[in-house]
Amino acid sequence: MKYQTEFKNDVLFIRMQDDLIAGPVTQQMMTEVDEQVDNNVMLCAIDLSSIRFMDSSGMGVLVSLLTKFRNRGGELVLIKPSDHIRKLLIVTKLNAIFTIAENDSFATQFLKESIY
Template sequence: MTTTSTVQDNILFVHLAGDLIGSPDTQLLLQSVNDHLGESITNCAVDLSEIRYINSTGIGILVSLLTKFRSRGGEMVLINPADHPKKMLALTKLNNIFAVAPTEEAARQQLTPAAQ
């Protein structure tokens, strides 16, 4: 899995590609997010459009990230989940917990009121 992240408008944008399965890459993802949380970023958008496969560990990572942001008074939005992640979120009924946006711009609009 590859991870890239940027901060724009006080929102952490994380782009993931590959398989979200709990490999050592997920530790790098969590560390990167923790570093940004230390910079007082409280909102996050995670782009899942290029995630081919996600397992229960990957779902757990997303729940952990959501908890981190919500516990700081922020929010997290998933951007355009690919087919498999979308099915896993529905199967686990987490599609009712996570906010989902079709595009990065839509995610920004969802998070901007919370960021101000």
């Protein structure tokens, strides 16, 4: 997996690419997110539009990220998962706990409204 982070409009954007599976890069990303949460970042949007494959460990990463933000009174949203990833979220019933946005502006709007 590859990822990039960007902080824009009080929202941490994480843009993931390739396959969302556990590994050293995933652990590095989790550490970076922990630092952001420790610095009172409350809102996160994860762009999944470039994720081709996700296994159970990848689903665990998403749930773990969601939990980190919600435990601090924040929120997380997924941006534009592919049809394959959407089907996985439905089959695992994770679609019931994640909010899905179609682009950055909808993600930002939802996140801002969720804490005010």
